[in-house]
Amino acid sequence: MRPALLRGLPAALLTVLSLTTGTPAHAAETVPLAEAVASLPLATESRDGYTREAFKHWNSGDDPADGCTARNEVLITEAVAPPTVGPRCQLIGGTWWSYYDQTMVTSASGLDIDHMVPLAEAWDSGASARTAQRREAYANDQGQEVSLVAVTARSNRSKADQDPAHWMPPAGDVHCRYAAEPARGGPPGTTTSGPNWSRGAVDDGPATGSLAWCAASMHRSRHRGHR
Known part of the structure; x- marks a missing residue:
């Protein structure tokens, strides 16, 4: 059992967050990023009974008529240079950019589709109680742009089911993006909107508090710009 967020952090890498209070509907309170994260209420997570088979994938995708699985639909959508789609949705050629490790990939077979919030994290955060x-x-x-992402197989398998408290992409330049993206909205079928993600990224992630570091960096850049 471990703590999890009941509310995710909005995915804006700003030095402050505007949080709506209980006084007039349009009123908002501006608080520092770290304080906002620290104020998020906690619940407990449990991985009891988890198995990947509890999450059927890949299914026939958003358009069952196209003959492509959800995996191939993501690959077609994310291709930098589109592949030729052959019989039974065989993907021929094409080019993809794996942002985790800043690598160009020229074969669909070299790619995995990563669940940005891992299946195990979704289970921990309430999907275990869903249908x-x-x-x-x-x-x-x-439906959400950041739910699934095409990345190199090696980077995805290095991540496995770890959250940002335990894993960050090999490319340091993308840590801010990676830490913030899942907080933009939680996976359907969970009871949270950013399971264990923002707090881990701020408090104890491998990037030494990625969101807080990103916010501080942006704050410094803004001040330099105003000089």
Whole structure:
């Protein structure tokens, strides 16, 4: 059992966050990023009973008529140079950019589709109590831009089911983006909107508090710009 966020942090890498208070509907209180994260209420997570098979993937995707699995639909969408789509949605050629390790990939077979918030994290954060259909919807979700991302197989398998408290992409320049993206909205089928992500990124991530570091960096840049 471990703590998890009940509310995710909005995915804006700003030095301050505007949080709506209980007084007039349009009123907002501006607080520092670290303080906002520290104020997020906690619940407990449990991985009891977790198995990847509880999240059916890959299904027939957003358009069952196209003959492509959700995996191939993501690959087609994210291609820098589109592949030729052959019979049974075989992908021929194409080029992809794996942002985790800043690598150009020229074969679909060299790519994995990463669940930005890992299946195990979704399970921990409430998907264990959802129906099989809801978990399948998360595992194949293309409705949110950051839910699924095409990256090199080696970087995805290095990540496994770790959150930012334990893993960051090999490319240091993308740590800010990586730490913030899952907080933009939680996976369908969970009871949280940013399971264990923002707090781990701020408090004890490998990048020594990625969101806080990013916010501080932006703050310094702004001040330099005003001189």
